[in-house]
Amino acid sequence: MTGSESLLSVHKLRKWFPVKSTALFGEKQYVKAVNDITLDIRRGETLGVVGESGCGKTTLGRTMIRLIEPTGGRIVFEGKDLTGLNEKQMRLMRKDLQIMFQDPYGSLNPRMTVGDIITEPYVFQKMYTKKERVEKAVELMKICGLDPVYIRRYPHEFSGGQRQRIGIARSLALRPKFLVCDEPVSALDVSIQSQIINLLMDLQQEFGLTYLFISHNLSVVYHMVDRIAVMYLGNLVELADKEELYRDTAHPYTRALLKSIPSLDFREEHRLRAALKGDIPSPINPPKGCVFHTRCESCTERCRTQTPPLREIAPRHMVACHLYEGQGKLVEQQ
């Protein structure tokens, strides 16, 4: 199913948000939400992005489809450089690049009917006649497991899971090739979560979609995706196929993340121990050197001063950590 052909790749993608500086003559400060990230998404695969709050995973997803303008770097989609497109060209490209959101309440306009919400992308792209649009909406609702007789209802008359289905129908309306799923199940109840996860997997099969699946929940990501990218404070720290990542975890942060998942194993000796001390540092003033060194158990003098480059320590297994110096080849010369 997963082809080897690249659908979308980002090269040294960067998004720095300026922060209002407190000092009058101080150096201009930035939140480095996405800091020189290079990765490649292949057609038909699902790439998971995991990380804790403030790691920049949401910004990465939005910057990839230019919903947020990047500060630097390139985005290449099907061989075209998206960063070079003007507003009009970009608007046409949006048919292929869609996004779905976390919050089933904030992502649907409360003053619009379900039909209007689902068909809105056609209005923006000036596609189809009114009648065709309604037909399309009916079809999309059926695909997403909603009964089309409710087409005139308003979002507040639906439950969270159904609203998320409406959101999915809307993001599929333009038949995109690439879909960013930003925490699509985090706001849902456990019993509804599995319905939506299964729906997303079925849709991928049916429409040959490529997903960027953003989540803080490692178990959900592990279930959904082919490869996992781990982010910490705006930096990519590890990227590998999911089995490889789980089996041969390389980066100390990834290891800590995996250890922190509360498992269903209730036995006393298997109970969870905090794997990491301390808090996530502020993204405004990230630590020098390796961003993770303040919480890392294997931290050396070098980690405090030098940023580790991303290196390929095994086939298709990238990690940014000084522990693996000399192993594999450098992916990106810093």
Next chain:
Amino acid sequence: MGLLKRKNDVYSALIEGAEGVAYTSFYHDAMRRLKKDKIAMVCLFVVAALIIIAIFAPFIAPYEEDYMDVGNELARPSSEHLLGTDEFGRDILSRIIFGSRVSLMVGVVAEAIAVFIGLVVGAIAGYYGGKVDAVLSRIIEIFASFPHILFAIVVMFVLGTGIMNVFIAIGVVGWTGLARVIRSQIMQLKQKEYVEAARASGGRNMQIIFRHLIPNCLSTIIVVATMNIPSDIMYEASLSFLGLGVQPPQASWGSMISEARKFIRQYPEYSVFPGIALIVTVLAFNLLGDALRDALDPRLKNL
């Protein structure tokens, strides 16, 4: 309504069973809440009655607006003139009935002008932010810093007297409050994910403003406008009282009170009756505004 109906028919024709499905829009809900509010329903009745009186004034009023019953000036209430006559022998009841036209027109037209300016300025400032917002916000502040009535008087002097100019003067003075509310609301709304979704499928700024932002401000607009109408009516009355508004022989409650002031000792009822009309109207709109706020948007409680 016709438009809505047609749209529904498209659905019903295409989807089997769709016509049988009940649905409640946000406004259905609001209406249901409003219907429970007894004071609101009384106010709504008063306002509806006023509108009917204003429209059918020539049929309801016993006399013409400018008919002078010569020899019967400053008459006490009688069966011939229910509320008496003024110093020219004109029937006060008829003049109050005709005066309602001016007051309601001020409420509607002047407030429409104010809503238009306030919405455009507020939406642009809130949506674009940054420098645009800084400039527009300063303009709002400059307009808001003049004493309203004084500013209206200046505008009336520049434009000259006349009913149209009253509307313009009051509209130009009264938009700042709404602009501020709309600006802050749009600033919040533009962060919503559905706005982001619209941009992700290629929505233009204007499409987003008109499809997503303004419809979600509508309840605020309705509430603020309803609550502004009474003060607009009062401004008109004040301007007419000062002789700057409606010109004789056209009747306005403000100008009637102004004229009646000369006879307040001998004939207090002459000024009392238009005053009552003014108070009832203003009160009805004010209370209706409160009720609408509660029904449409409980979060606006502290507005």
Next chain:
Amino acid sequence: MSEKLLQVKNLSTYFYTDEGVVYALDDVSFDLEKGEALGIVGESGSGKSVTALSIIRLVQSPPGRIVSGEVLLQGEDLLKKSAREMRRIRGEKVSMIFQEPMTALNPVFTVGQQIMESILIHQHKSKKEAREQAVEMLRMVGIPAPEKRVDDYPHQMSGGMRQRVMIAIALCCNPQLLICDEPTTALDVTIQAQILELIRDIRERLGTSVILITHDLGVVAQVADRVMIMYAGKAMEYGTVREIFTDPRHPYTAALLRSIPVIENKTERLHVIRGMVPSLSKRPEGCLFHPRCDEACELCRTKRPELVTMADGRQVRCHKYTDEWEGQHNDRQ
């Protein structure tokens, strides 16, 4: 059998709204021994938070009202206490921490002042002593450099730190019962692990009983001794962690456990519980779970099941474990 700290008997809390009566909590009973940790698990609208609020009598009223039941804390019925007595009990005997540590703290006071306030209300101490105790409390909940952090404002702290402060406030009068309502839902996984470890640690060191309310079965497995599974305002199953996780008897519990993605599990598709959580004002006839249950039969559609206590002491609210079921099941085949 050790001594019972808390006994909740047939507790029901309804909300009287314009749309009708919402049966948020319907006839729930459980008890808690000294030093024990009980996990209450459920989805949104299952009544798990209302349970906690009913115990400490903080249900919004109106529209909410505790309509029946008893909440016995060391034999004394909390539902019969006056508002004044209740204020003393909250904090001294029972404390609660909430999901959102930002909104639970007052942004205009330092965390030290907020801890001291709680100490000064309940204990006869001077300001200086209270401050010393506040520093001690912060040290106990694992805040580094507590002498300095005691003068921080809530916004100067991270989410995990704020939750630690909340726990410090809750513990400063050494309560016998700590109720945690989704204590880690707003936190990151690595921070969640820290907080869960802290809660477990407090239990061991201070012997505090804990009620942990969460939607996350994993969190319960890590902290609780016993588990109550709630659905639509009713307790569906009640047993020890081992029993619930290794041998779930209620179809809902079993389905819930199968529907969570687990890393070790290699299955392609997740088990799905079809449909959605019922509205609490228009509840289905019969068993509240029957519209979503794969094993439902005629009996489930018509008769509301009672909580069945089984031979091994487990409680399950399902017709499957009654005598009536046998006949029914045979009819169906």
